[in-house]
Amino acid sequence: MFIEIKPNSSVPIYLQLAQQLIEGMARGELKPGDSLPSVRSFAADLGMNMHTVNKAYHLLEEKDFIQIVPKSGVIVRPKGMEKATQLQQQLLAEQIRPLLAEGMVLQLSEEEMVVMVRELVQHIKEG
Amino acid sequence: MFIEIKPNSSVPIYLQLAQQLIEGMARGELKPGDSLPSVRSFAADLGMNMHTVNKAYHLLEEKDFIQIVPKSGVIVRPKGMEKATQLQQQLLAEQIRPLLAEGMVLQLSEEEMVVMVRELVQHIKEG
DNA sequence: ACGTTGTTCTATTAATATTATAACACACTG
DNA sequence: CAGTGTGTTATAATATTAATAGAACAACGT
Numbered sequence: 001m002f003i004e005i006k007p008n009s010s011v012p013i014y015l016q017l018a019q020q021l022i023e024g025m026a027r028g029e030l031k032p033g034d035s036l037p038s039v040r041s042f043a044a045d046l047g048m049n050m051h052t053v054n055k056a057y058h059l060l061e062e063k064d065f066i067q068i069v070p071k072s073g074v075i076v077r078p079k080g081m082e083k084a085t086q087l088q089q090q091l092l093a094e095q096i097r098p099l100l101a102e103g104m105v106l107q108l109s110e111e112e113m114v115v116m117v118r119e120l121v122q123h124i125k126e127g
Numbered sequence: 128m129f130i131e132i133k134p135n136s137s138v139p140i141y142l143q144l145a146q147q148l149i150e151g152m153a154r155g156e157l158k159p160g161d162s163l164p165s166v167r168s169f170a171a172d173l174g175m176n177m178h179t180v181n182k183a184y185h186l187l188e189e190k191d192f193i194q195i196v197p198k199s200g201v202i203v204r205p206k207g208m209e210k211a212t213q214l215q216q217q218l219l220a221e222q223i224r225p226l227l228a229e230g231m232v233l234q235l236s237e238e239e240m241v242v243m244v245r246e247l248v249q250h251i252k253e254g
Numbered sequence: 255a256c257g258t259t260g261t262t263c264t265a266t267t268a269a270t271a272t273t274a275t276a277a278c279a280c281a282c283t284g
Numbered sequence: 285c286a287g288t289g290t291g292t293t294a295t296a297a298t299a300t301t302a303a304t305a306g307a308a309c310a311a312c313g314t
Contacts (some may be wrong), residue, residue: 012270013272014272019225019228022225022228022229023225023228025231026228026231026232038289038290038291039290040289040290041289048273049273051271051272051273051274052271052272055272069291071282071289072281072290073290073291081232081234083234084230084235088233089235089243092226093243093246093247095226096223096243096244096247097247097251098146099226100244101146101149101150101152101153102149103211103219104152104153104248104252105149105152105192106210106211106219107209107211108211110244110245113244114241114245116216116220117227118237118241120220120227121237123224124227124228139301139302139303140302140303141302141303165258165259166259166260167258167259168258176303176305177304178304179302179304182302182303196260197311198258198259198310198311199260199311199313200259
């Protein structure tokens with residue numbers, strides 16, 4: 001996994017880390033059962049604090065994307081890949097909604113936004 | 128325009144306000160040339176501070192969605208509806224990308240996410 | 255003249271983000 | 285068994301952001 005953090009981004013670095021790990025999972029680079037680095041070693045690698053990595057991990061655990069095993073380590077989606085629940089889909093939709101509204105104001109048609117989504121999905125798959 | 132602010136949301140109220148104004152534009156309820164309430168009266172209506180409304184307005188101005196005319200008022204998209212620039216599309220895509228990656232990890236197919244997008248666009252149009 | 259407009263300034267409070275140490279309890283390994 | 289590594293917890297300090305508050309300014313419209 002190659003992680004690249006932009007320190008001056010408006011998106012917090014713990015979120016950048018979590019998002020890039022999610023992309024790694026979406027891409028298949030991080031598979032169920034894989035283990036993630038310890039908070040300390042990962043923090044050292046990335047040049048950030050242990051607690052920042054920890055915060056990213058706990059965000060991912062909230063989303064059920066990883067399992068944190070105390071005194072042991074962190075495992076990617078140990079239950080295997082489960083289909084999104086209704087609630088998870090709804091939360092996702094709520095986040096996407098304002099962005100689509102913005103696209104609509106920018107005169108993007110539904111089809112254009114669909115194309116954008118398809119292209120993004122392909123880009124994610126490629127890395 | 129009916130604005131509903133959730134004070135306990137994790138999304139800041141200035142952002143909620145800006146997003147709902149954008150939805151109003153996407154829906155056609157706010158048309159180019161329409162004027163928005165003054166920061167003071169709007170803040171009074173919504174039960175929030177003048178500076179918070181001001182922050183939402185300036186966010187919208189950054190996005191070129193409104194024009195703030197000093198000592199006068201605020202006008203919706205005065206240049207008419209212009210097509211999204213390359214840069215605007217790219218910024219939008221960057222924001223949507225991590226959400227799609229999340230959907231992929233949740234085992235949503237490209238088609239399912241496309242359907243989600245289409246449904247959201249329809250919901251926005253209806254209000 | 256008068257009231258309204260967005261702007262600017264200063265200030266305070268609360269919440270978040272980030273880093274920093276330190277210590278704890280447990281697991282694994284040599 | 286001793287040592288190292290694990291996530292966890294606690295405390296603290298700093299910086300940034302979010303939100304509110306009050307005051308004053310300059311310009312516009314009537």
